Amino acid sequence: MAIGPVQLIVLGFRRPDFHGEIVAELERLRQSDTIRVIDALAVYKDAAGEIEVEHLSTLSSEEAVELGSKVGALIGLGIAGEEGLEAGAVLGAQAAANGVEVFGDEDAWDVLADIPNDTAAALLLIEHHWAVPLRDAIARAGGFRLGDGFISPVDLVAIGLVTRQEAEQLDTLLEARTTA
Template sequence: MAIGPVQLIVLGFTHPDFHGEVIAELERLRASDAIRVIDALAVYKDAKGEIEVEHLSNLTTDEAVELGSKVGALVGLGIEGEEGLEAGAALGAAAAEDGIEVFDEEQAWDVVEEIPNDSAAALLLIEHHWAVPLRDAIARAGGFRLADAFISPLDLVGIGLVTAAEAAELDRIERSAAASS
């Protein structure tokens, strides 16, 4: 299993009205082999302040074990050199047999403190599997990533990818969700 670029995305939801659409879309992207959710933590606080926390990952058990093995091998290599590589791989694989949870309960409580009642937050650790061949081609050409960022819809107007009206509508959608909190 080649590991693609990994991204952490933190999302906020005001007055969430979940119908399973986000999880369905993540599963669709997984089925198309575009992304994999390594770990996700969703924290919901209802209008009375009651809290619900849920973990999600769409790695198969074999993928979790393989990823755990690779991460463990890298950690072992960094600590003990060649001798730590094999031990780290074995420990990482064993630790991932029940799935990978990058986000722990302590992080859940940190998120809970930051969100108001009747809202939710989600932390998604996503592997961009679609980018593996591109990343490898860039590396073979001697290239490397200098920076990355999401671009605002309004900035897309300046480079001609969307019209001002389309950008204004995209921006309105993003801002109305944030403002209603």
């Protein structure tokens, strides 16, 4: 089976207050075969910038063994300590020797640096099952991805897709969570 398009989503939390809602929604999406969570990490950064990592998962035991810690490998986070760092370096060198292009410094995304001190982040590596037929149709038509990104509610107001009131309600909800 070919893998669907994969996306790394990084969500920040000023004062995490998890009630299981996020995991429940991810599980609902998995059950409907819309997405698959390949891997998920919670990263806590204290006021001094020190990082603590916790592996999160909705994967079965078999999937977890098969996939390992892909987010950590993707962002260069040596969860397995020096052993994990060395294993990652060996795999990276093998990939480069096999002609796999590696990101240059100008293309790199330092996910950990983007997490503000004294906050937490959830890093979700998601496979979009729903997009496989669309991706394949685009490829058959000779198309390719030039870029992608989520659009902010403010920009959606500017183009008339949501009302200012709807965007303000979202901002109020998010602001209430960050100042509480």
